[in-house]
Amino acid sequence: xxxxxxxxxxxxxxxxxxxxxxxxxxxxxxxxxxxxxxxxxxxxxxxxxxxxxxxxxxxxxxxxxxxxxxxxxxxxxxxxxxxxxxxxxxxxxxxxxxxxxxxxxxxxxxxxxxxxxxxxxxxxxxxxxxxxxxxxxxxxxxxxxxxxxxxxxxxxxxxxxxxxxxxxxxxxxxxxxxxxxxxxxxxxxxxxxxxx
Amino acid sequence: xxxxxxxxxxxxxxxxxxxxxxxxxxxxxxxxxxxxxxxxxxxxxxxxxxxxxxxxxxxxxxxxxxxxxxxxxxxxxxxxxxxxxxxxxxxxxxxxxxxxxxxxxxxxxxxxxxxxxxxxxxxxxxxxxxxxxxxxxxxxxxxxxxxxxxxxxxxxxxxxxxxxxxxxxxxxxxxxxxxxxxxxxxxxxxxxxxxx
Numbered sequence: 001x002x003x004x005x006x007x008x009x010x011x012x013x014x015x016x017x018x019x020x021x022x023x024x025x026x027x028x029x030x031x032x033x034x035x036x037x038x039x040x041x042x043x044x045x046x047x048x049x050x051x052x053x054x055x056x057x058x059x060x061x062x063x064x065x066x067x068x069x070x071x072x073x074x075x076x077x078x079x080x081x082x083x084x085x086x087x088x089x090x091x092x093x094x095x096x097x098x099x100x101x102x103x104x105x106x107x108x109x110x111x112x113x114x115x116x117x118x119x120x121x122x123x124x125x126x127x128x129x130x131x132x133x134x135x136x137x138x139x140x141x142x143x144x145x146x147x148x149x150x151x152x153x154x155x156x157x158x159x160x161x162x163x164x165x166x167x168x169x170x171x172x173x174x175x176x177x178x179x180x181x182x183x184x185x186x187x188x189x190x191x192x193x194x195x196x
Numbered sequence: 197x198x199x200x201x202x203x204x205x206x207x208x209x210x211x212x213x214x215x216x217x218x219x220x221x222x223x224x225x226x227x228x229x230x231x232x233x234x235x236x237x238x239x240x241x242x243x244x245x246x247x248x249x250x251x252x253x254x255x256x257x258x259x260x261x262x263x264x265x266x267x268x269x270x271x272x273x274x275x276x277x278x279x280x281x282x283x284x285x286x287x288x289x290x291x292x293x294x295x296x297x298x299x300x301x302x303x304x305x306x307x308x309x310x311x312x313x314x315x316x317x318x319x320x321x322x323x324x325x326x327x328x329x330x331x332x333x334x335x336x337x338x339x340x341x342x343x344x345x346x347x348x349x350x351x352x353x354x355x356x357x358x359x360x361x362x363x364x365x366x367x368x369x370x371x372x373x374x375x376x377x378x379x380x381x382x383x384x385x386x387x388x389x390x391x392x
């Protein structure tokens with residue numbers, strides 16, 4: 001049915017509100033085909049209409065096809081937009097390296113966009129602060145910190161972790177540590193550590 | 197934002213029954229995949245009023261150009277009989293069952309000036325006013341309860357926001373600190389909550 005395929009894209013996002021579902025290349029291509037064919041049909045109808053071969057009631061058909069094109073376009077754009085928003089969120093939660101489980105769900109353009117975004121963010125951050133300093137990492141201290149060190153408990157097994165002052169910690173499950181807040185904030189957001 | 201809004205796209209994909217007038221082109225039905233065989237379409241053309249089911253987005257687009265195009269028949273959950281149910285006791289109605297986008301779709305419908313438009317609009321407001329205090333009080337006293345599953349999507353969002361701010365508030369009362377990084381850890385904080 002008209003616009004049904006494009007709606008499936010939206011439903012896919014709706015069903016998985018917390019992850020990026022695999023990029024549905026097949027469905028996107030079919031939507032594009034649909035748009036193209038509707039557009040072609042409209043051109044043909046318009047020619048007939050101008051030539052006076054068909055009555056004015058065909059005008060509403062023309063409108064209907066055009067509305068369908070607009071609708072399909074809207075669904076596709078919304079699909080891309082929401083995926084991009086989620087991807088952007090990953091940058092702030094997980095840092096510049098995407099886990100491979102997420103990477104396989106992205107299309108080529110999205111991976112490219114992610115790298116661009118990381119680069120832009122890095123450029124922007126390095127330009128902040130006094131000249132000569134190495135910039136400010138905006139992704140840490142999302143909430144005003146109350147203390148430099150935090151007590152954390154390790155929820156999952158993790159490799160050895162080196163803090164910015166060079167101390168090494170072995171993060172094993174259920175172990176307790178006192179770590180500098182800004183080093184371990186990423187790990188907390190990824191759910192590897194938990195505040196005690 | 198509204199252009200990319202998933203909820204709005206899904207809400208406007210719902211179908212509406214309407215009575216088509218004479219210059220309703222049969223081919224639109226074919227476009228929608230509801231076309232009849234040739235004989236009956238000739239027959240239907242002669243009938244003065246035909247009932248058709250078309251998606252809301254298409255109806256909206258067609259009526260924007262020509263408001264005489266068709267007469268909307270309100271869906272069951274917006275009809276006078278159901279409005280009386282809502283008036284009698286808005287709280288007991290299962291919004292999720294009658295349509296997860298009750299308010300959004302209702303507003304959209306009202307914008308097309310269907311018959312009984314004023315009553316429909318009033319009823320939407322009254323229903324919301326009748327339910328909102330109940331939704332809020334459920335949320336404030338939730339204590340890890342499941343969200344009631346009789347809520348409309350909009351009410352769900354309201355509920356989630358209310359639960360989160362209640363948790364923040366009691367946290368602040370007890371510890372004198374607002375929720376810190378820990379609460380945002382990884383998957384606990386959801387995309388669906390962040391975007392709104």
